[in-house]
Amino acid sequence: MPNRTTINERGVVTIPAALRRAFGLEAGAELFIEQTAEGILLRPSISVPIEFYTEERIAEFASDEQAIENLLPKPK
Numbered sequence: 776m777p778n779r780t781t782i783n784e785r786g787v788v789t790i791p792a793a794l795r796r797a798f799g800l801e802a803g804a805e806l807f808i809e810q811t812a813e814g815i816l817l818r819p820s821i822s823v824p825i826e827f828y829t830e831e832r833i834a835e836f837a838s839d840e841q842a843i844e845n846l847l848p849k850p851k
Contacts, residue, residue, distance in 0.1 A: 778791045778793075778794060781829065790817075798819060799819075800819065801843060804819065804820075805819075805820035806818060806820055807820050841845075
């Protein structure tokens with residue numbers, strides 16, 4: 776069933792609470808907005824944290840790989 780909303784003078788659109796709950800949208804959630812043949816499409820944006828590796832962290836990875844290699848059977 777379609778929902779009706781309005782756009783305020785600043786261009787803000789309120790998404791009805793039932794739809795926010797259904798899609799797990801909370802305050803501050805990012806959305807993609809696209810123009811489609813059918814009209815405007817809003818899609819949730821997914822953010823993935825990125826880890827920047829220090830030299831110490833890279834050395835830790837290398838030592839873990841060596842430890843795993845020591846546990847694996849040697850090829851014949």
